[in-house]
Amino acid sequence: MKDIIFLVGPTAVGKTETSIHLAKKINAEIISCDSMQVYKGMDIGTQKPTPAQLKKVPHHIVDIINPARNFSVALYRKKAIDEIKKIHRKKKVPLFVGGTALYMKAMVDGLFPAPSADRALRKRLLRQEECKGKGFLYKRLLKVDKQTAKLLHPNDTRRIIRALEVYIQTKKPMHELKKRTKGLKDLYNIKIFCLSCAREKLYEKINRRVDMMFKKGLVAECRRLKQRRLSMTAKQALGYKEVFDFLDKKTVLKDAKELIKQRTRNFAKRQLSWFRNDKRIIWIDSNNGPSKEIAERLYKLCMK
DSSP states (O other), X not given: OOEEEEEEOSTTSSHHHHHHHHHHHHTEEEEEOOSSTTBTTOOTTTTOOOHHHHHHSOEXXXXXXXXXXXXXXXXXXXXXXXXXXXXXXXXOEEXXXXXXXXXXXXXXXXXXXXXXXXXXXXXXXXXXXHHHOTTHHHHHHHHHOHHHHHHSOTTOHHHHHHHHHHHHHHSSOHHHHHTTOOOGGGTSEEEEEEEEOOHHHHHHHHHHHHHHHHHHTHHHHHHHHHXXXXXXXXXXXXXXXXXXXXXXXXXOHHHHHHHHHHHHHHHHHHHHHHHHTOTTOEEEEOTTOOHHHHHHHHHHHHHO
């Protein structure tokens, strides 16, 4: 079977630079596994690879869609499968890089035969959440599909609504439907690596990264985006809402910056929890070492 490699991990752990070194060693092209780097014009806040990095190794599914449009895991999977086939035809290795655990799981395990979106039903569910209070839909999901609910954050209203929508339309919980799916694991030789480091070091990296984002012009990027309509999925991107609030004079810049740091640290914690639940993942402790050395270790594991 042909090879596919995944390099995942929490935000700011050092995936991008490491992946470029690894891609060169294994003759790979990189497929982004990040739900927000698909959006054009959302560059600093989503920490896309720099133009210099993009020149070093071909990247795919980056900067492909207007932020006014919604983007789903199903669309991502379709595009990613097309890229896999193209890369294999070049006799190269597809290297998925990113921190969106849901995208990784959809690729490896497949997507279940889900019913199509029911916009009227979604609106009704959203009104229930607004009328009965934050967390109402999550509690409802816990009653009908506890396994799916445990995988979602209680504030992830969009995905909670989707899980309830599936249950209401099919009368079956989402986790049962997922058992019928087939993914890349059935067709390819897959290895999944997750970069990690001590939590204190990771949080330091996150804080430094947020400071650097502001130095690079995050406020100016948000000011441009504020003039446009953003889709529901684009609005989920970390960092933008907080800066929008600053631009609307709802908060001061210092508080917006600290809130982004806090929410990003919380997000990294959730990413690590999700990845730890997947026993197929091979963990790589970066020890805050040079990305070239980490790539060398990954290369040896890829060759086994």
